[in-house]
Amino acid sequence: MHVIVVYDTAAERNPRILRTCRKYLHHVQRSVFEGQVSEAQLRRFQAEVESLLDLSYDNVIVYTFPPGTTPIRLTWGAAEPAPTDIL
Amino acid sequence: MHVIVVYDTAAERNPRILRTCRKYLHHVQRSVFEGQVSEAQLRRFQAEVESLLDLSYDNVIVYTFPPGTTPIRLTWGAAEPAPTDIL
Numbered sequence: 001m002h003v004i005v006v007y008d009t010a011a012e013r014n015p016r017i018l019r020t021c022r023k024y025l026h027h028v029q030r031s032v033f034e035g036q037v038s039e040a041q042l043r044r045f046q047a048e049v050e051s052l053l054d055l056s057y058d059n060v061i062v063y064t065f066p067p068g069t070t071p072i073r074l075t076w077g078a079a080e081p082a083p084t085d086i087l
Numbered sequence: 088m089h090v091i092v093v094y095d096t097a098a099e100r101n102p103r104i105l106r107t108c109r110k111y112l113h114h115v116q117r118s119v120f121e122g123q124v125s126e127a128q129l130r131r132f133q134a135e136v137e138s139l140l141d142l143s144y145d146n147v148i149v150y151t152f153p154p155g156t157t158p159i160r161l162t163w164g165a166a167e168p169a170p171t172d173i174l
Binding site: 004030031046049054058059066072074077079 | 133147160
């Protein structure tokens, strides 16, 4: 299924969250990832991310879509940087 | 139509981008907004946002969905703060 993940986590946890997101999804903006995962992959991804979070502070929103539904992505402003340029 | 907007803009432009997003959408995470807009509202919103952007730096991603399609939103970690708590 198609998923979009956006996170707002404390700076000291960002690098590990980023690495975990990169294992499953494509990096499309500083703290935004997107891609296709199976139900099983999403469960593993959730377990890995939740093991890194401070539940009193960090917030991760995950949008999922019914099979066959993919959002249309528009970009306003600067072109999206190449993945390696995103910190 | 349902839209999700995520932005990565220079700090000095964030307050005006934030105010513009709030005119059209609900604030769901630090730089993430979501809601229902018409085609005409989306065009006005885009014009307002683009007038604020530095096109060499700022990036705004807008996800749109076919009519009748709404993503499922999951939250991992901390509950989403009340809108007034989001800077």
